[in-house]
Amino acid sequence: MGRCSMGMADALEKLMPDWLMVLGDRYELPPICSAALVMRIPIAHISGGDVTLGAIDDQIRNAVSKMASLHFPGTEESAERLMSMGEDPQRVFAVGEPGLDNIRRLPRMFRDELAADLGLDPSKKWVLFSYHPETKRSISENIKTLKAAVGAVLGIQDMITIATYANADQGGRKINAYLESIAEQMPEKLKVRKSLGQSRFISLMAECALMAGNSSSGIVEAPLFGIPVLNIGERQKGRHLCKNVHSCDSSPRSIEDTLSMLERAGFPKTDPDHYYGDGHSAERIVKVFREKAHLLGCK
Numbered sequence: 697m698g699r700c701s702m703g704m705a706d707a708l709e710k711l712m713p714d715w716l717m718v719l720g721d722r723y724e725l726p727p728i729c730s731a732a733l734v735m736r737i738p739i740a741h742i743s744g745g746d747v748t749l750g751a752i753d754d755q756i757r758n759a760v761s762k763m764a765s766l767h768f769p770g771t772e773e774s775a776e777r778l779m780s781m782g783e784d785p786q787r788v789f790a791v792g793e794p795g796l797d798n799i800r801r802l803p804r805m806f807r808d809e810l811a812a813d814l815g816l817d818p819s820k821k822w823v824l825f826s827y828h829p830e831t832k833r834s835i836s837e838n839i840k841t842l843k844a845a846v847g848a849v850l851g852i853q854d855m856i857t858i859a860t861y862a863n864a865d866q867g868g869r870k871i872n873a874y875l876e877s878i879a880e881q882m883p884e885k886l887k888v889r890k891s892l893g894q895s896r897f898i899s900l901m902a903e904c905a906l907m908a909g910n911s912s913s914g915i916v917e918a919p920l921f922g923i924p925v926l927n928i929g930e931r932q933k934g935r936h937l938c939k940n941v942h943s944c945d946s947s948p949r950s951i952e953d954t955l956s957m958l959e960r961a962g963f964p965k966t967d968p969d970h971y972y973g974d975g976h977s978a979e980r981i982v983k984v985f986r987e988k989a990h991l992l993g994c995k
Contacts, residue, residue, distance in 0.1 A: 697727045700724060700727040700728065701727035701728070701730060701731050704727065704728045704731040704732070705734075705735065708731060708732060708737060709735070712737075713737060714738075715737070715739070715985075715989075716728075716729070716732040716738070716740070717739075717740045717741075717742065718739060718740070718742065718760060718764075719741075719742040719794070720742065720743045720753075720757065721743070721746070721748070721753035721756045721760070722753075723756055723865075725756060725760050726756060726759055726760065729759075729760050729763045729764075730763065732763075733763045738764075738765040738766070739760075739763055739764040739765055739766075740764060740765065740766040740768065740981075741760050741761055741763075741766070741767055741768065742791075742981070743768070743769065743770050743774075743793065744758075744760065744761040744764065744769050744778055745757075745761065745767070745769040745771075745773075745774030745775060745776075745777040745778040745781075746769070746770070746774050746935065747777070747935060748931065748932055748935060749933040749934040750830050750832060750833075750929060750931040750932065750933045750934075751830060751831045751832060751931055752831045752832065754934075758781065761778060761783065762781075765787065766787050766789070766984070766989065767788045767789065768790075768977075768980075768981055768984070769788065769789075769790050769791070770791070770792055770916070770972055770973060770977075771790060771792075771793075771936065771971065771973075772790045773936065774790070775788050775789075789981075791973075791977045791980040791981055791984075792972065792973025792974060792975075792976065792977040792980070793916050793972045793973045793977060794973075794977040794978055795913075795916060795917055796917060796920060796973040796974070796975045796977065797975050797977055797978050798894050798898060799898055799917060799920055799975055800974075800975030800976075802894060802895045804895065804898060804899040804902060805899040806899075807903050809899075810896070810899055810900055810903060813896070814858060814887060814889070814896075814900075815887060816887065817856060820854050820855060820856050821854060821855045821856075821904075821905035821906070821963070822855065822856055822857075822858060822900070822903060822904040822905060822906075823849055823852070823855055823856070823857040823858070823904060823905065823906045823907070823908055824857075824858055824900055824901055824904045824906070824907045824908070825845075825857050825858065825859040825907075825909050826859070826860050826907070826908075826909040826910075826911035826913065826914070827842055827859075827909040827910055827928070828862045828865060828868065828871075828909075828910060828931065829862060829866060829867035829871065830910070830929055830930060830946075831866065832930075833929075833946075835866065835870060837946070838867050838871065839867075839870060839871070839874060840946075841928065841929055841946040841951075842871055842875075843874070844946075844947070844951050844952075845928055845951055846859075846874075846875070846878060846886075847948075848948070848951050848952050848955050849906075849908050849926075849955065850878070850882060850885045850886060852955070852959060855885075855905070855906075856886075856887065857885060857886050857887070857908075858886075858887045858889065858892075858900060859875050859887070859888045860888075860889055860890070860891060860892055860897070861875075861888070861890045861891065872888075875888045876888055897913075898917070901913070901917065901918060901921055901923065902921050902923075905923070905924075905963045906923065906924055906925075906926065906958065906963050907923055907925045907926070908925070908926040909926075909927075909928060910927060910928050910929050910932060912932060912935075914932075914941065915927065915932050915935050915936075915937065915941060915972075916972045917972075918940060918941070919940050919941070919966075919968065919969035919970075919971065919972065920968050920969070921965075921968065922965040922966040922967055922968050923940060924942060924963050924964060924966075925940055925941045925942065926942055926944065926954060926955055926958065927941050927943040927944070928944055928946065928951060929944075929945065929946040930945075930946070936971060938966070938969040938971055939966045939969065940965070940966040942954055942957070942958060
């Protein structure tokens with residue numbers, strides 16, 4: 697963290713930007729933002745005001761919001777939460793989640809293209825699996841939940857699972873190692889990729905029958921496609937859940953029961969839900985900078 701702060705201070709001194717724009721709640725953000733704060737470089741924070749009770753993200757996100765001069769939360773609910781924390785309403789603009797802009801603007805791959813690219817059988821149903829560490833639980837507890845989730849998902853007949861690597865949080869490497877070991881044992885049931893890239897990830901989300909794990913993409917992006925999401929554990933606890941999201945706790949029984957319910961129902965899709973945005977967030981952010989930033993006493 698200290699080295700990050702020093703490095704950012706050097707970079708900011710060379711660049712001297714009018715603004716520093718940051719997104720979300722990654723633990724790398726506090727040293728970056730503190731360097732900008734001391735140097736009096738105003739900060740614009742995207743996706744503040746959210747709640748994720750199952751991770752340390754809340755504390756980081758709120759700390760960054762307190763250092764920011766402008767706020768671009770994804771929803772009206774998050775905007776209200778920021779204002780309840782004492783942020784000036786004139787500096788808070790609900791713009792939608794910028795990640796949804798990619799769904800609107802990026803080209804998508806067709807199912808046959810994805811199948812050839814990822815080594816999938818296009819005639820079978822696909823599961824997109826993304827599991828990250830719950831940072832308020834031990835690594836051993838996370839792995840126990842992971843094993844239960846993977847076992848349950850791979851037990852579904854005529855389905856292939858595509859798993860992406862976990863993030864860089866503590867325990868992520870062990871999650872990735874376990875996924876790779878199962879993929880070696882069951883290559884016909886599980887494919888693992890370090891990263892799919894934005895276009896492939898969105899394309900796969902549009903084509904899959906189920907998304908499973910605890911990634912925010914299942915909460916924020918998946919509702920636009922209406923695909924059923926098996927949301928495991930408490931990593932996303934506190935977020936608004938659209939009708940396509942089916943939550944369970946971290947126990948094997950809860951995971952199996954919720955997945956069986958979805959399987960019996962035929963993995964039903966819902967109508968697209970635009971609660972988190974409509975894919976035009978970037979346009980709204982640019983408009984604020986052009987029309988209002990200078991009026992707020994900012995550079």
